[in-house]
Amino acid sequence: MLKREMKANFKSFLIWLLVLIGIFLMVFLVYPSIINSDNIKMMDEMMKMFPSQMLRAFNMDISVIDSAFGWLKTEGFIFVLLIIGCYSAILGSNILLKEESDKTIEYLNSLPITRNKIIFNKTIVGLIYIILMVIILGIFNFIGLSLSGDFDKKQYVLLSITPIFSSIVIYFICMFLSTFTNKTKKMFGISLGIVFISYVFQTISTLDKSVEFLKYISVFTLADIRNVIVDISINPLMIFISVLLSIIFLILTIIRYNKKELV
Numbered sequence: 001m002l003k004r005e006m007k008a009n010f011k012s013f014l015i016w017l018l019v020l021i022g023i024f025l026m027v028f029l030v031y032p033s034i035i036n037s038d039n040i041k042m043m044d045e046m047m048k049m050f051p052s053q054m055l056r057a058f059n060m061d062i063s064v065i066d067s068a069f070g071w072l073k074t075e076g077f078i079f080v081l082l083i084i085g086c087y088s089a090i091l092g093s094n095i096l097l098k099e100e101s102d103k104t105i106e107y108l109n110s111l112p113i114t115r116n117k118i119i120f121n122k123t124i125v126g127l128i129y130i131i132l133m134v135i136i137l138g139i140f141n142f143i144g145l146s147l148s149g150d151f152d153k154k155q156y157v158l159l160s161i162t163p164i165f166s167s168i169v170i171y172f173i174c175m176f177l178s179t180f181t182n183k184t185k186k187m188f189g190i191s192l193g194i195v196f197i198s199y200v201f202q203t204i205s206t207l208d209k210s211v212e213f214l215k216y217i218s219v220f221t222l223a224d225i226r227n228v229i230v231d232i233s234i235n236p237l238m239i240f241i242s243v244l245l246s247i248i249f250l251i252l253t254i255i256r257y258n259k260k261e262l263v
Contacts, residue, residue: 096178
């Protein structure tokens, strides 16, 4: 069954991965040609015009965009978090539900296989593809940055790992929510909504102390990019919370899926 699931989800994995690689390939090809001393001065002047809260939202208060690595630390990793987050959300919402929508659940029920084993195999496949996407993209960008010039390799490696923490939690949340419906279209909208609302909360939380509490209900807080940029370290608490939330939502998924009437 594991092999079947890997094959069934490979095409969507490849498409999402190629989209990400395409975005960053363009950056590595175009960025060096548009960055020169005059453009850097112009960008510095533009940055002074933006409110400090907006600069903070894109990490531009702690990083400059005078190189491909500088862009990665600001807007670049926002693309990574959002796109991998969307992929994880859609994968989590469909990986169990598609058996019902494709009417293949009857075939699975006819096999000597428990519902727990179905969840286990599908969970493993989802985790493999999410982690593979982060690793492959990380290697691609590492090569691109190495060809573009000098950069802090330790800081980059830590940054490239951070999307795993938010994406895996998103994956398990959406997998759990998918057990409450039989409609893939409905879950598609809900899963993407979770990603974008979470990102909006995270962005708004940086604008003022009065709304800082919103970061505690945003999954993207777990990525903790600012801490990696400033301290060049990953907060162990974020790892612990990510693992804990993943386990909680996996347990809830198992409980709910075993009670669900499959059609």
